[in-house]
Amino acid sequence: MRTYLFDIGNVLLAFDFTPALNSLLGSNSHPTALQQIIERKDLFEAGKIETSEYIQWASELLDFRGSEAEFKHAWRHIFTPIGSTWDLAKELKSQGHRLILYSNTNAIHAPFCLETYPVFEHFDHAVFSYEIGAIKPEDDFYLKSFEQFQIDPAETFYIDDLPENIEAGKKHGLHTHLYAAERHQDLLDWVASH
Incomplete structure (x- = not known):
């Protein structure tokens, strides 16, 4: 064996994060929101940032006004x-x-x-x-x-x-x-x- x-x-x-993140963009999103979110995902993937904290931070950058559940739905559908x-x-x-x-x-x-x-x-x-x-x-x-x-x-x-x-x-x-x-x-x- x-x-x-x-x-x-x-x-x-x-996988491709871009369509999922684009679907969350609000009208006042930070110009480099997608880049920052992808760059910081290593810390998230290393377990150094709690899920709710990461979602809140990313939602602010994206100007996403929806729920945590809606964010998770988009974040999951990249595969x-x-x-x-x-x-x-x-x-x-x-x-x-x-x-x-x-x-x-x-x-x-x-x-x-x-x-x-x-x-x-x-x-x-x-x-x-x-x-x-x-x-x-x-x-x-x-x-x-x-x-x-x-x-x-x-x-x-x-x-x-x-x-x-x-x-x-x-x-x-x-x-x-x-x-x-x-x-x-x-x-x-x-x-x-x-």
């Missing part, structure tokens, strides 16, 4: 399934491998994704940045997750779409693959060759 670590964003689910990696996850699970979600995410997105997308049923565990208190590519993300889930890097295969995360994974001894949806066959070849 091997362990496979799957990033979520642009590996299992494509598009990547069916080819779903198929791979199902196949690996059927072969008896352990699958772990390995994602920088936040307290709004993670529960929504787990409830909404059937592919997540195939995963045994999840390492979410906001729960672990660190984001990729920080060392703490990898080290804390290795300890929590008894991950042996030598027997673990890690799939992510960001080069800096892959480099950190290599540094910590993981077998890594830099994923791009348009080169999905490369991922299949990598899995088959190991």
Whole structure:
């Protein structure tokens, strides 16, 4: 049995924040509201900012006058399934491998994704940045997750779409693959060759 670590964003689910945030813009929004919100999301995803605090701050920048529930609804609807990696996850699970979600995410997105997308049923565990208190590519993300889930890097295969995360994974001894949806066959070849 091997362990496979799957990033979520642009590996299992494509995403685009811009339409969601644009839908929340009021007439007196700050000119750089979208840029500021995206820049600060790392702190949110690292669990350093509470959800209600982040929503209030972002709503003020956007001049969004709706409810917290309306903000969350827009914030959640940024994803598009990547069916080819779903198929791979199902196949690996059927072969008896352990699958772990390995994602920088936040307290709004993670529960929504787990409830909404059937592919997540195939995963045994999840390492979410906001729960672990660190984001990729920080060392703490990898080290804390290795300890929590008894991950042996030598027997673990890690799939992510960001080069800096892959480099950190290599540094910590993981077998890594830099994923791009348009080169999905490369991922299949990598899995088959190991």
